[in-house]
Amino acid sequence: MAVLILSLALFGIAFLVQVIMWRIYLPKNHSAMLGLIFLIILGFGLFVLAVFNFFGFSSQWVWIQKAQLILLFLCLAIAYIISYSAVEAQSPSIEMVIRIARAGSAGLSRDELAARMSDEKLVLPRLKELLDSKMAILKDAKYRLTPLGRNFIMAFVAYGNLLGKKQKGG
Amino acid sequence: MFFKIFAPFFGLIINAFIQILSYKYIVRYKLLESVYFGFFAGMAATFISGRYALAVNLVMYLVLSYLYFHFINLGETGRRIRLLRELYDSREGLSLDELLARYNGKEVLENRIQRLINNGQVILRANRYYIGRPHMLLISRALSVLRLMLLGRGK
Numbered sequence: 001m002a003v004l005i006l007s008l009a010l011f012g013i014a015f016l017v018q019v020i021m022w023r024i025y026l027p028k029n030h031s032a033m034l035g036l037i038f039l040i041i042l043g044f045g046l047f048v049l050a051v052f053n054f055f056g057f058s059s060q061w062v063w064i065q066k067a068q069l070i071l072l073f074l075c076l077a078i079a080y081i082i083s084y085s086a087v088e089a090q091s092p093s094i095e096m097v098i099r100i101a102r103a104g105s106a107g108l109s110r111d112e113l114a115a116r117m118s119d120e121k122l123v124l125p126r127l128k129e130l131l132d133s134k135m136a137i138l139k140d141a142k143y144r145l146t147p148l149g150r151n152f153i154m155a156f157v158a159y160g161n162l163l164g165k166k167q168k169g170g
Numbered sequence: 171m172f173f174k175i176f177a178p179f180f181g182l183i184i185n186a187f188i189q190i191l192s193y194k195y196i197v198r199y200k201l202l203e204s205v206y207f208g209f210f211a212g213m214a215a216t217f218i219s220g221r222y223a224l225a226v227n228l229v230m231y232l233v234l235s236y237l238y239f240h241f242i243n244l245g246e247t248g249r250r251i252r253l254l255r256e257l258y259d260s261r262e263g264l265s266l267d268e269l270l271a272r273y274n275g276k277e278v279l280e281n282r283i284q285r286l287i288n289n290g291q292v293i294l295r296a297n298r299y300y301i302g303r304p305h306m307l308l309i310s311r312a313l314s315v316l317r318l319m320l321l322g323r324g325k
Contacts, residue, residue, distance in 0.1 A: 003226045022320045068175050068226050075233040082240055087317050093247070093282045094310040100292060100299045101307050107298030114279055122275040126249040127266075135254060142263030145254065153254040156245045163193055169245060170252025170273055170281055 003065050006045065007072040014041040014077070030088055031081055038077035042070065092122055177220025178230035185212025185235055189242075202289075205242065209235050247285070249278065 017037050027033040046066070052058040086094075095116075100108050127143070130136040135149030145153070160168075173180075189208025197203040213231060220227030244251055256272050257264060264272070283299070286292035286306070293302040301307060 001225055003223060004229060007226075007229075019320060023322060026321070064175055065223075068223060068230075071175065072226060072230050072233070075230055075237070079233050079236050079240075082237070086313055087320060092278055093286060094306065094313065096279075096282060096286065097291060097301070097306045098310050101301050103299075105300075107295070107300045109298055110283075113283070113299060114276070117275050117279045119270055119275040122278045123249065123253070123270065123273065127253055127269070130250055130253060135250075136257060139263070141265055143257055143266070143269060144263035145257045149254055150258065153251065153258050155241075156251055157255065157258060159241075159245060162190055168252055168255050168273075169247060170249055170278065 003068045007069055010041050010045040010073055011076045014038050034081050042073050174220060174222040177216050177227045178234055180219050181212040181216030181231045182234045182238060184215040185209055205239060
């Protein structure tokens with residue numbers, strides 16, 4: 001239970017550090033900074049644990065407990081960083097739900113819903129992100145996958161093939 | 171002892187295995203139902219194999235299952251994933267017009283509104299859309315609170 005409590009406490013501290021930091025200075029690369037915050041807080045937690053153990057303030061932690069602490073904390077950190085993208089950029093589905101909710105009992109027609117759903121808003125920014133993250137390149141007016149993009153998409157293609165899915169989603 | 175700390179990962183493997191099997195042979199191509207099947211099978215496997223520090227193992231399994239669900243969801247709904255798939259299927263590359271002919275804002279709208287209707291989040295009545303189940307609305311409100319907390323009103 002101590003492992004669970006300490007992992008959650010460290011996660012809470014990392015979140016608090018993020019809130020304070022974001023209010024003072026918004027970093028350019030949110031995910032990279034989040035990753036750094038989580039690693040520093042993990043290191044800090046392990047250091048404090050070692051000090052407590054050294055001076056006999058707490059019971060001795062065996063290596064297996066430390067391994068569990070690291071694994072659980074890293075899993076929580078990855079889950080948070082992945083979910084954070086929903087804070088950075090509004091999902092179209094969520095935007096649609098918000099607009100339908102705002103319309104209340106009057107409801108929303110398809111045309112009203114489609115009014116702000118253009119290629120410029122929904123597709124082109126994502127295409128630019130692929131170029132920025134070097135997953136795709138634009139060469140001779142053609143978009144192509146880079147080796148990084150190909151390796152990344154292979155996991156999804158393989159999973160889709162395993163399920164026998166024909167639809168591409170999106 | 172060494173195996174015990176990897177019980178959640180063992181649970182995740184069982185989760186994925188059962189999810190794929192159930193998708194193909196039990197629930198017959200209903201993705202969300204197959205996710206539930208996999209999740210509970212993996213949880214049972216974690217419970218049986220991870221009795222050492224059960225609470226930690228179960229929480230870690232929940233987080234790993236969330237990551238797996240996120241992977242599935244990304245493949246289903248991610249716009250970047252869809253664009254990468256279109257480029258993957260076109261070895262010669264695609265011009266912007268060709269890419270937009272295959273995937274565009276209209277299709278994003280169609281796919282998403284259909285999913286929201288299928289999941290009961292949105293109701294279509296007399297050619298107008300209304301909120302159905304409020305789950306997605308609650309998620310959007312939770313995200314708004316988090317956004318406000320992190321970014322404030324001004325940013």
